[in-house]
Amino acid sequence: MDTELGFSFMLSMRVATIALLVVTVPGLALAWLQARRRYPGKVLVDGLVLLPLVLPPTVVGYFLVVLFGRRGFLGPSLESLLGLSVIFTPTAAVLASAIVALPLLVKTAQPAIENVPVELEQVASSLGLSPVALFFRVTLPAAWRGILAALVLAFARALGEFGATLMFAGHIPGKTNTMPLEIFAAYQSGNDSLALTYVVVLTGLSLLVVTVAARMSPGTSNR
Template sequence: MLEPILLSLKVALAAVIVDFFVGIVIARTMARKEFPGKNAMESLIILPMVLPPTVLGYGLLILLGKRGPVGNFLLETFDFQLIFTWWAAVIASAVVSFPLMYQSAKAAFAGVDVTLEQAARTLGAREMRIFLTVTLPLAWPGILAGLVLCFARALGEFGATLMVAGNIPGKTQTIPLAIYFAVESGDTDGARNLVLVITLLSFATVFWLNWWSRNKLQAWKKGGGCRAESEHQ
């Protein structure tokens, strides 16, 4: 029972890390830049949220499979088979949960006052320093909220994961897969225990996020930085 839990946590965490880096680059660009085809691109990014995970799984299979462009390249160049490994589960989870990260991060970046970045520019800061010391810290609450939602969604990913990573116990069998196959094989006790674990984990994650956004986030916005109530106004 422990194996699927640890694997799920590992996969969800790795997916969150992937989503974090890809997410901040894309969200930041989309929040500040105007270019032709932006609407279409935006729709494409949000699409994984509304499509059935099996559709995404199918798409990933075509892309990452042995005969797919990416899968074939990895196999030929590095002799590495991506499909049916836990890396494939990470990619599936990352793709499915990406819109959650993207939407939170984009709103967070859009909420950062452009004047602050301009002020930093007149103070001699380079763009990278401005991003790391002004934009990112100010957008951080929204980005963190996105990451937490991402984590919860990645933890529960089933359809796309099954299609690209399969159900290999100890290798790609995450909690949702283990539950499904436990029920299939009549192991209701095992299924129930895992259901309890993932429900508690997801509840704790979302509960923390709600608590945090109600208490800490408000204080952050009001006081500036991590300070609570303003003392002097």
């Protein structure tokens, strides 16, 4: 049982970490785009980014199955071209977690980037900085607290992902059984003490992560 718990814990951590790595670059790019640029269809993009946050995760899972399933839109071509089958694999768990974590990342990082005075970026670009250099040398150092908080919250959300993961990755012991799925399985089979163990571990971990994020948030610092 201990090894099962250990496996599940490590799998959850791995899935959440990779999901975070997957969403960091597109998430921060989206946050920057929404904070700094005006373009046609911006409101629509805003809505699409928020969608995974407001939809039931099962709906997100359903979309993923429709896209990547064996008879989905992309699934067959991925399988024939690259020999990849995503559904019911740890990769599916990563994708599901990444998509539900994205809105939290974008919506927390966006105001942090908006708060960076636009004059600083103008001065920097007049001093010859490229857009990428500008992000790393001005925006990031000026907004790092908010961006770190966004990453931490996204990680916590990825760690706790259940609905979309169950639909898309399934509950396969030894393969896709992350902690949230294990809680449900243990509870269903009447193993209340095992469920409680997972609940305590997951609650403690999330509390730690969210406390760290709260301390990092701009406005709550002791400056």
